[in-house]
Amino acid sequence: MHLFRISQPHPYVAAIRVWYDESFPANERRHFDDLLNLLPCPDMHLCALVAHNQPVGFMVYWQWDDVLFIEHFAIDPEQQGRQLGQQALDEVKRIKNSSLILLEVELPTDDISQRRIRFYERLGFSLNTYTYAQPPYQRGNPAIPMKLMSMPAIAQQQDFDTFSQMIKERVYERFYH
Numbered sequence: 001m002h003l004f005r006i007s008q009p010h011p012y013v014a015a016i017r018v019w020y021d022e023s024f025p026a027n028e029r030r031h032f033d034d035l036l037n038l039l040p041c042p043d044m045h046l047c048a049l050v051a052h053n054q055p056v057g058f059m060v061y062w063q064w065d066d067v068l069f070i071e072h073f074a075i076d077p078e079q080q081g082r083q084l085g086q087q088a089l090d091e092v093k094r095i096k097n098s099s100l101i102l103l104e105v106e107l108p109t110d111d112i113s114q115r116r117i118r119f120y121e122r123l124g125f126s127l128n129t130y131t132y133a134q135p136p137y138q139r140g141n142p143a144i145p146m147k148l149m150s151m152p153a154i155a156q157q158q159d160f161d162t163f164s165q166m167i168k169e170r171v172y173e174r175f176y177h
Contacts, residue, residue, distance in 0.1 A: 126153035135172035
């Protein structure tokens with residue numbers, strides 16, 4: 001498994017678009033064309049997850065100094081159950097200068113969201129207990145209550161608030177029209 005960074009139009013983009021649109025509700029993602037417009041941003045990484053020379057999923061992550069924020073991550077539904085998600089996250093853990101990895105998860109209100117949290121916990125992430133909401137992708141829309149998971153756990157509320165504000169400013173508000 002390797003992460004293939006998409007920096008310009010590429011044949012993998014068609015599959016990524018399908019997985020992106022099908023894996024995330026419209027209010028929890030950008031319009032795909034808006035995502036492609038961010039390709040020149042040096043801190044944003046749109047990556048195809050490639051195994052055996054085939055795309056099997058994708059990840060969008062942001063990297064700032066020693067902090068890495070995973071915005072979106074999905075495996076092709078036809079490829080699930082083959083430990084590809086674990087392999088992809090193992091690759092992320094190897095990215096240099098990333099002493100803190102963050103990602104958002106839905107509140108643990110149903111079996112699917114609880115299983116997703118357990119998956120990340122098995123890989124070393126901690127579910128932070130502090131209140132968090134995903135900022136809206138478009139100005140004026142409501143924030144979405146979620147949880148922020150991290151590796152390692154964030155021990156202090158003040159640090160959590162600093163990282164939450166960083167995500168809000170650098171991933172969401174920075175791109176409001």
